[in-house]
Amino acid sequence: MTLFTAQNFTHMSQTRLPPEVWLNIVRYSSRHDVLYNLSYVSSEFNRYANTLLYCSIEWEWQEVPFHCILRLLENLVTYPELGRYICYLRIERTDPFLNYDWEPPRRERYWRYRVPSEHGELYQRLRNHIFDLNLPDTTRWVEEVRHGNPYVFVALTLSFCSNLRYLSLDYSFVQMGGWPGRLITAAYNATPAAHPRLPRTSRRRSSSLRRGRQMAGSGVRGIPRFEMLEKVFYGHNVPDTWHRGNSGPLYPQVHPHQFQGLFYLPAVWSLGVWLRHPPTFAESPHRVLNIGRIRDLCIVRATIQETDIEQILRRATSVVWLHLGLSYHPVTGRPFQTPGNPVLNGLLAVRDTVALLSVGVEYEIIGFRHALTDQDRRNWAQFYGFLHQFRRLVDVELPIQMLLGVNGHPTADRPTLGSVLPPTVSELVIRWDNWRAWPGWTRGQILGAIQQHLLNTLYLTPELEIVTVRMWRGLPVFPRDTQLLREQMLGATGVEVAEYTDAMTRGLMPTRPGPLAW
Template identity: 25%
Template sequence: MATTTDEGIRLPNADDVETWLPPELWLNVFDLLAPQDLSTVSRLSNKFHILSRCHLHRRIYIDGGKATTMRVLRCMVLLLRTREMLHYVQELHIVGHGRISNWDPFGLRDQIESLPYWGQSLETVNGILTELQIPDLKDWKSAIRIGSPFAWVAALLPLLPNLKLLRLDYMSVHHGGWPGLMLTHLTSGNVASRTFETKFDRLRLIDYGSNVPSGLALSSWGMDHVRDSIKRQFAGLFRPPRVEHLGLWLRYTDGIFDRPKDGCELNFRSLKSMVLAATDAEELIYDILKQTTGLQTLHLGLAYRDPAKPPFQEQDGIEWIRNGLLMHQKGLENLSLVLELDDVIIESSTWRKELDTSLQPFTHGFFRSFRSLKTLEVPIQVLVGRRNINSPDMNRLLPKSLRKLLLRYDVVEDRSLQVADGGDEEEEEEEDEERNDKPWNDDSIFHCTRRFLDSRRWQTPHLEIIAFRVFDVLPFFVDDATGDVVALSERYGILVEREIWWTTGMWTYWDLGHPLSRWLVEV
């Protein structure tokens, strides 16, 4: 029944208010409320109470760095028990920083089997997998039975038809690749059951493992290799039709360009930002960039972690990358490049002699042709080359539109390069050349930067900030040149950043909604 105020204003009761807007719009209104206010509203009527519960299910967030295996499984069981609420889920975040070392179900069998409603949930998930007729069903059921967290997360995907944002940790790529395999199957056109048929046509953002750490960290954790059986886990990432922001740890390329059986086009043209982390698929990069015509933001992480496969050794390897980037020289606004090499490759004298030639397509004013570029993150060796470190000048290498520049120090070479003793003239010539071929170090990068800063207003009039990213093996390592960095910062207003293992592009990464983990030295 409606009530009337002392001023004679008639106020509708809660039941009347409920009818003013459809449920979907009420959920949007609830987005604007503080938790305490939402709690108050939920008590006004039974319908508002139901809608508030739906609102709480719109976002599922699990901190992969803190949550244990048991906690994740409890969460999965609870969600399956409130299965009708999964229709309202719009965001699924399962992301951590560093290694998720406590997501190992082995040794927890007794605890897992004693979870409330475990048997019932196990039966439900197995029924879903069977109805989907998913390939390798036996492997799936085995992973579900032992309590593999990422397999359980993957089993939720068929129940999330209104998902708009999907962010999964790089560990999901390494430990089974279950979410990627499920997404591949659900978008393949081979789903037997209409109950679970979904094209994920509301998805706007997919991040599948783009927070992968450096190869050094992965190697120390024994994560150098991924099982061959999960190579196709990336095939479904380019299929959801409306994804605008895509990030992935592209370990393998199998099935990337396979079209679904229903004839739907692959989604490349709607992508506005893309993060390709830790990949060496040079020709595939070209094929992808050729089709992503609407890109505004790109992070390209080139990682050569196999000593038997040095960078750019395939015919036209560097040209694939260069030509792919040139297709976006008019529209690209944010660009980040990373060059990660295995120590064995860096220490090879043969590789050092070939690197200058390999990088030439980038070092002769290549980036200046990107007339719309506002932010650029690039290794110093890629921008100005690896040799003649006393002479390079950045003044004519950058576009005038640039507002933010970040210089990376990715390829860290040994400062005390040694050449084996030899007696013939050829070996002596090699030794002389090696001595003159000094690698970059902190001091030389600072000097190169200082020369640029003295005239930067003429070459890049809109430049607002220059950041400097030094890769250190240990995040707590303090270089002797820190004092020089501070002095440079005080004089020119430079932002100095110390990189830790799991940081990716400084500016390109924001489109995926990640708060970067950074060690920032403020001055």
């Protein structure tokens, strides 16, 4: 077998093969150490190897060492042209977990008092780079760099990634300052203007630092507008929070300006976001809202006003897959109490385009125990039968209360499951949200409503193939307890009935692949 040495590659690189062919040849060397060695063969192979070494970056946020974050940023500051190779960036916590007190996956500051001497030159370069970007609140960015804030370092990494196509960031980036979102927002708030002069103290540098600034600023002056970014998931993995009582913990406060820029990105068609503050919907010649071009929209555990939800959905004229997750304050908020029911109005605004619909309704304390009032019953009853207005609906996931009301006991005015579902639905997921509300629904009552539909009114939903009951993973329920009943329903009707437990975060159709699996 022929060994691929540096001499062999140097000789082969002189042959007249198109660059695309060489790139495909190098792509077979998936090991990073091989690609790293190839990058030293010649300038040509350095370009091919860097294309593959930097094109995709995936980090487990709770595990990636701090020095890896620094090393990547140092390489980008020294060689800014490497940033254009980065197309895929995914930094998030992926293991299942509960969050009792909103402790972030990693600490916010790694340098307690001053920048370590071995990182002094990197600090100076980053400081100059921040001034070049003309970021709002520049001194705060510089201060966080001085303290070794990894969330800021990742945000500054984005400033080099002008060709980024996919971005997925952990929920803690929203919680811990919102630096990446603030960077994107700043890119669209800035108007074309000359950059300010650096402070006098920053101009007193050694010649080596001056050369470092020239390298750091070449081609990166100003924030990129991420015009190739197609998929953005920003905090979409926000965890479920559990507390034995009704006192908390409540959601942490976050920076309000980190979400605006997400709705200006011109090429984004898939957006998932833990939306804590609404966009302003302001437009100008250099920033145009992109909501109307989004096809997959996942709003996770949003705490914004219901009227803002309506405004977003009214502008989402192209959305095909929609997850709307609403989270309410346990003291000051009750679902759908806003006059006119803007949430229902917003959902009906997308009825002609949505084929896959998912809605979640919960409180900031996921196990919040509260008594339901007559007003609550009237608020939820406004949704009776609204699905019939969706012409293309195939898969649907809704809280049981949105389908059949807040009370599991049969009443004269409570509809049946068959009467509220459109005939086009092939998969139904029933969310057992707000299970501690009383009087509410029990697991047995939900299965009873499903059984009644399958045995008596299945003809109303001829396309129905599977019904799933989705429950929070902290509940003491076991699918094997109801296995016999579910098998009997399958044998009698041919429709599968399943039970599924998880964190109840974003819309999930457990039996179907595709964007719902995210």
